[in-house]
Amino acid sequence: MHFQPTDDQRALRAGVRELLARRFGREALRAAVDRPGMLDRALWRELGRAGFFALRLPEAEGGAGLGLPEAVLVFEEAGRALLPGPLVATHLAAGRVAGAAAGERVVTAPSGGLVEWLAEADAVQGDVTGAVPMASVDPLTPLHRLPGDPGDGPGPVAVLLTAAEQLGGAARTCELAVEHARTREQFGQPVGAFQAVKHVCAQSLVRVETARAAVYAAAVTADPLDIAAARLLADEAAVRGARDCLQVHGGMGFTWEADVHLYLKRAWVRTQRTGPTAYSDELLAVDLLPKAV
Template sequence: MTVRFRLDDDQLALRAGVRELLGRCFGRERLRAAVDAPGRLDRALWRTLGAAGFFSLRLPEADGGAGGGLPEAVLVFEEAGRALLPGPLVATHLAADAVPGAAHGETVVTAVDGELVEWLDAADTVRGDARDAVPLRSVDPLTPLHRLPESRSPAPDPVAVLLTAAEQLGTAGRVCELAVGYARTREQFGRPIGAFQAVQHLCAELLVRAETARAAVYAAAVTADPADIAAARLLADEAAVRGARDCLQVHGGMGFTWEADVHLHLKRAWVRARRAGGSAWSEERLAAALAD
């Protein structure tokens, strides 16, 4: 089957609108303020997202939603990943049709995910058994974690896997932009560092991984096939994690400082890579598809 995914005018407008909204409501100053106050979920921002239809996007119009599908959800979550938007976004989105208030951002929903739970203390509703969960020091200051003594969640929802892949894609695209922008402006030996072949190769590899992941994630949003979703997730995880690492290399010593944002993208990519079954679920789905 040939899959074609070309954004139509409505989808382009949706992506632009979400990027504008997040730039206005969660720009760099708000991001840094959130980093300085880890574990505190901004309820006003959450309600703003709800009012904008972030969580109710896939609900039917008759139920107060926008009647969108997975392709539209992927575009929205890609922008959320690009902006490093914090909070249990996927869990609340998936609960929009089941938990009162979730669709409009009035209720924050998290979910047990294997042995981990994100944003447990900030959530109003927890889907799954989170008894005996203990705080875990998270590498990402914007994703507080709790650990359970054992896995208590069923196989991950493929939609959760896909939306996590979309967030990873957002990070992959953003770190590519950051690396290229820095390579154009940072000078060494009287020349922009982007003039040096080693830096050019890093930037080229960043772009290739991001665009390969984009094609896979967009295609999986159209087909909704579990094997396609699994492949998209593996490619998006690689594009986000390796992309953030390469972006650090382009930035050199500056990239490792607390003031730079690159490390925040890498840390979030690491945490997301553990979510919704991680690589194990995706690898198992692909192996099963190849065996059929």
């Protein structure tokens, strides 16, 4: 990926979007919200058959033999669809945990002092001794909290794939805001005709495209500093974009029936998955500040 997807990469992204639209559309999303803590194992196996988890495994090991750029595109689509489950942990476990690549086993791992989907997991990568269930703001992400220091945070690949999910969510909330601004009328005209609403939508788009450039670049370089910058920009685009989308929707956006609040809640949870933002801030600061003599 030379900062623009190739034809093959566009086809991969389109295929994943089509799969998720067919298998995890709005009706399935709302059904999942109504049964919190229950993972759709049939969907998980279908993701495995589609190569979601084995994407970066070598072909000799039954994978697709692709790289980080392709994984980023796939996880961006997962974030756009609000796909639930420990996707990053299972993807990283492919080739190391039997059945993970095929979607036959659900794998989770501690990250940022939290563990997602612990009760549904078939395997855990890491120590979760003393994990305590906690209330999650996101109905599609059950959480356990670990006692003590959260540690150094997840590895750079986990951070990048989470940033890709954040990017997908940010892009979708921008789309939702624009769609509502075009169709919702007040005072005899679409609300998007008002300058204040135009500015909110435009600012959201700028954040999305800035984050996209950073995430795609980090997928190419795999540099920890680029990944740290991508994480910060994607987190901002996801959280602020969802908040702005709520504002564009007005009172309707705050209702349980609307999907907008689900994107905001998922964005909040993802910011904690990769540990405090101080990890990324400090990594960038060490590189940017003059070295002490």
